Amino acid sequence: MGKSRQSLVDSKMKVSEELLDVVDENDSVVEVKTRGEIHARGLMHRAVHVLVFNNRGDLFLQKRSMNKDENPGLWDSSAAGHVDSGEDYLQCALRELTEELGIVVEGALQALFKLAASASSGYEHSVIYRYYFDGPLILQKDEIDEGRWVSPGEMDQRLESRDPGMTEILHLSWKEYRQLDEGSNRVWII
Numbered sequence: 001m002g003k004s005r006q007s008l009v010d011s012k013m014k015v016s017e018e019l020l021d022v023v024d025e026n027d028s029v030v031e032v033k034t035r036g037e038i039h040a041r042g043l044m045h046r047a048v049h050v051l052v053f054n055n056r057g058d059l060f061l062q063k064r065s066m067n068k069d070e071n072p073g074l075w076d077s078s079a080a081g082h083v084d085s086g087e088d089y090l091q092c093a094l095r096e097l098t099e100e101l102g103i104v105v106e107g108a109l110q111a112l113f114k115l116a117a118s119a120s121s122g123y124e125h126s127v128i129y130r131y132y133f134d135g136p137l138i139l140q141k142d143e144i145d146e147g148r149w150v151s152p153g154e155m156d157q158r159l160e161s162r163d164p165g166m167t168e169i170l171h172l173s174w175k176e177y178r179q180l181d182e183g184s185n186r187v188w189i190i
Helices: 003-016 035-041 089-101 152-160 168-181
Strands: 019-023 029-034 045-053 059-064 079-082 110-115 124-132 144-150
Touching: 003 035, 019 035, 019 045, 029 035, 045 089, 045 168, 059 089, 079 089, 089 124, 110 168, 124 168, 144 152, 152 168
Parallel strands: 045 124
Antiparallel strands: 019 029, 045 059, 045 079, 059 144, 110 124
16 A cells, blocks of 8 residues: 555544544533544534635635545535534634634634534534634645635525535535525524
């Protein structure tokens, strides 16, 4: 096995050994398991997704690395990740923004809403955050193949056409975000 192939296998093994909290339908922790076991058994767990917008209102999307174990090569939210065992949603969102995009948050990271765990969400209770950023992004090469800014109108078209190039959680998140954005002033405080 070549050196780069072996490092890919080692990397995937490390990821599958990460410890995550298993939660119930109410998002209460019931036990701790490895990420690999949680995914293999379809257990409920936690994740975050951050929607990063620039001053023009465009949304940054990341194209997941082809080396990812879930949804390789699909377009996803700006930054996302599993909540580690003992970590809270906000800590995870801040960590993922720094790790994946090189953003050190200054000011408010706004919790918008929470999606309940379901088959469509990969059995993840997911808190969706919003952040505004106009600085340079530093994409994490192991996680992201590329990124680009898209207008809300383009996202609406992609959602309407059920774009298979987007993750299911991005479809769910954008649909809920637009409902929030179109007349409802609710922002869920998590």
